Amino acid sequence: MREQLITYITSVLAKAKGFGTYCEYSYWEGKLTDMTPGYPLEDGKHSDYNTYLAYPRQLAPTQSLLQKWLREVHNVDVQINSYRKHGKKVYSQAVYYDNFINNRSVRKTARGNSVYITFSTYEEALEEGLLKGLKLLK
8 A cells, every 4th residue: 555645736835835854756847756866857967855956846745744744843733534424434634733822832723614524535635634734834
């Protein structure tokens, strides 16, 4: 079983919010490629991890790696819940973050809009939660 990589749209936002952890894959001009050292680039050079910064690449981490980065670096916790709706298993997501008010941590939930959205797969729910979590970052 292979872990799910984040989508291109999520990778663009993750890069803008400062994500830079090494990944095996990246998006090059919107297409998924690997980041294997020695990968030939257009200018005749060969890639290493640092060339990601010099070329229009977006890192493509697994969903779980980005989820861990949000939690450990930014105190944003993306949680996925599963339950049955009309006899079918569905998933929803909740995004929690810490606000510091008067030097005390106050746990809050990022609800977005008031519509409760369900997803047919865990990965779809997690991707939406990751996007919400990234949008919370300044």
